[in-house]
Structure formats: structure tokens, C-alpha cells
Amino acid sequence: MILLQSNMTLGLKEQIQGISADIAWLAPEITLVITAVLLLIYDLIFKENKSVGLAAIAFAGMTFTLALLIAGWGNIEEDRILMDGMIRLDGVAIYLKAFFSIGGLIGLVMMLRSKQKEKFFKSSETLLLFFGLVLGTFLMTMVINFLMVYVAIELVSICSYVLTGLFKSKRNSEAAMKYLLFGAVASAVMIYGMSWLYGFTGTLDFTSTAFAEGISQVAVFPLSLALIMTIGGFVFKLGAFPFHIWSPDVYEASPTPIVAIFSSLPKLAALAILFRFVASLDLALVDWQLWLGIIAIASMTVGNFSALWQKDVKRMLAYSSIAHAGFLLVGVLAFSESGETSALFYGSIYLLMNFGAFFLVQLFEDNEGKTSFDAFKGMGSKVPYLGVLLLIVMISLTGLPPMAGFNAKLYIFSSLWETWQIEGSSILIWAFIFGLFNTVVSLFFYLKIPYYMFFKGSEEAVSSVVGNLTDKILGTILVAPLLLLFFKSDWLLNVLNSINFAL
Known part of the structure; x- marks a missing residue:
């Protein structure tokens, strides 16, 4: 009895020491x-004129987070399993977290430049939810345990609902x-599917050999149902079909800086989970490529x-984000190192394109008070410089040269073509x-904004004061x-090629 208690104490002591050692690797979080x-303490202490202090704390925190991630890029030589097997830190996670930090900084800049900036900085509420959302996306890039997957996704989701x-x-x-x-329906379906997979395998770690061995013993039909339910939760955060109906109303109603965050960070975080999850599945057992291919199409x-x-325009960009979720899934379908590289390249460019689009749309929204296409009529002649910038972003979103959006689509379809030549699966060619x-098809609605700006005359008096220097x-x-x-593009590709993809 005494020996058993001693062993339990020793095991607990080792676990605590291991977790303590892992904390250093979670410095950004x-x-x-x-x-x-x-932010919360500052908000409680000071009762008036809090906006400057809150903004300073927010910018300092996000900047320091980015600096830690950049510094940690060269320190990690191999994957590290942290928190007793709950999360895995690797090059993909650090890369995505660095881009999320950049996106967070851009989001804060958009809040600061918004006409409604008092709503963002008059108290700490919005900023607390914002940092909670970013923290959730950080965790989503590292999760390898179903319990941690649920916690990370719910953290992002709850913050998003309240925002x-x-x-x-x-x-x-x-x-x-x-x-x-x-979100509640998607979450319930996902956790129900996870419970099935746990029952089949006896483990929550979906990257373990026990998980792979466990699902190999399950009949195809119940395994397929469990996987479909589980992947449904990931698809919801990706904003892809069929869990996409919320997007247009949320994008139209929410403040533009918040929409810019919604449209990019959770999508790329969900993409990271999908890559890790499908790596544990055997195509001989279940044809997950067929399901994801149908969802992508x-x-x-x-x-x-x-x-x-x-x-x-904001509703149009909402449906655009649904389409881009399908393009991101193409990288998962390719399921190769080149496929993951091209998907990360696409996601990185998509983040830049989306923030650029929403930042410029916000300038016109603050000026006109609306984001309908009619509000952009005649703006090209009044503010030609901003009109050209918006034209560049729309061309890139379409995927036309000479913009990085063209390279992104070229790489992702090239990787898909290579996989099809090897495997010959019909869903890949479709x-x-x-x-x-x-x-x-996307050419017709992306270039609609420049068309209204440069070729449509405004029926109302158009203010020329759109955006300062x-x-x-x-x-x-x-x-x-x-x-x-x-x-x-080789600059970014060289960074991505230095990552060790564990597929």
C-alpha cells in the first residue's frame, strides 16, 4: 500500500515537473x-479616459507575442509534445501563430482607425473577447487531443458569438x-462523433498508434458516421458548406474589424486541425477524400x-470566404507535403487579401455609412489611389496575375494535379x-466593385474625403x-519548405 502511494506520488510529481517545463514553450499563449x-485590471482601476491605455496594452501584448514567436522559430528543431500529450508544438503551429499575431495587429489597427473606435476601446470587453479568440486559434494550431480540440474550438466560438x-x-x-x-448544433454533432471515436479506440489522442489501430477494427458504416460528425465541427469553423449559412448575416452585422478577424484566423486554425486529423485516417478503411472533395466542390x-x-459588399465577401474555404480544402485533398505547403501559402495570402479588402471597405463604410455597391459609385474619380488599391485586392482575390492570389491558386491546383496523377481518384479531378x-465565376463579382467605382456615376453627391494620408x-x-x-513568392515558399510536415 505504501509502495503504491509512493509510485503514485512519484508519477504525479513527474507530471507536474513535465508540465512546468512545457510552460516555457507556451510563452506566446x-x-x-x-x-x-x-486589460481587465486597467479597466477596473481607471474610470475615465481609458481608451489610450487600453489600446497601448493591447498593441504591446500582441507585438510581444509576435516577437516571441519569431524568436522561437529557430529554437524548435523537432516536434514537441506538451501538456502530457494534449498539444503538439511544431513548425506549422509556430508559423500559423505568427501569422495570427500579424492578423491580430492589423485587426487592432483597424479598430483604432475605425469611425466607431470608441466602441472598441471605451472598455475592456471587446478587447478581452478579441484576445480570447486569438488564444483559441493559437491552441487550435497545436491540438492533438479530442478534449483539447473541443476546448479550443469552443473558446473561439463563444468569443465569436459574444463579439x-x-x-x-x-x-x-x-x-x-x-x-x-x-454553432451549438455543429458543436454537439462534433463532440458526439468524438465520443464514438473514443469508444472505438479508447484514446483521445488522434495522432497516436492506438487510435489508428483502434479504428482499423471498426466496421465501415459506424466509423464513417463518427468521422462525418467529427469533421462537421471542423467544417463549421472553416466556414465551409453546409455549415455556412451564418456567415452572410454575421459579416453584414458585425463591425468590420471583427469581421476581418472572423474571416481568416479561425479558418486557418481549422485547416491545421483538419490536416492533423486526416493524417491519422487510412484511405483503405474509409474514403475521407470523397467527403472532403464534395464539401470543397x-x-x-x-x-x-x-x-x-x-x-x-460585406455579404459578398462573406460568400467569398465560403468559396475560399473550399479552395483551402483542396490542399487537404492533395494530402502531401506539397499540398500542405500550398494550402499554407494560400491561407497566408488569403489572410493578407482579406485584411486588405476589409480595411479598404471600412474606409468607404466610415465615409458613406453603408457598404452597398451603390455606395462605391463614382468613388474611383474622387479617391483614385484608394480605388486602385481596392482593384489590386479584388484582382488578387480572383486569382489573376500579377497578384499573389494567382500564385496561391496555381500552387494549390498544381499539388492537386500531382496527387491525381499518383492516385487517380475521380474526386480529385472533379x-x-x-x-x-x-x-x-468569381471574376464577375470581385470586379464588380472596381466597375462601380470607375465606370458608374453616382446619383448622389459623393464626398471626396475618404481616408487621410x-x-x-x-x-x-x-x-x-x-x-x-x-x-x-519564393521568399514565403522558402519559409514554408523549411517546415517539417508530419503527415
């Missing part, structure tokens, strides 16, 4: 938590309620054709065909990489 705590409904209006409340209902097609009929077809400089900084990375 700890920084986000500390920043959130400092949507935080700004009190009927439209915000309706959008938040729709988001919450769809449906997302591209539904998103692009729905965007054609929109009269509001995804390739529909992807090219949808790229052509600072906004133009910030817009240029956001858009310039899209042009630069078309000619120098």
Missing part, C-alpha cells in the same frame, strides 16, 4: 492571457443568435454563385475542374505584399 488580465452580439442593435442580435444556434460553387447576386470553373499609407502596406509576393 501566456502573454495573451497576461495581456487580457492587464457578434456585443454591439447592441436588432441586426447584431439576430446575427449573433443565428451564429450561436448553428459545394463550398466553392455555392459561395461563388451566391456572391453573384449580392448587393452589399475538384480540379470545379476549382478552375469557380475561379472564372495615414489610412492611405496603411492601405499601401497591406496591399503591397500581394504584388511583391507574385514576383518573389
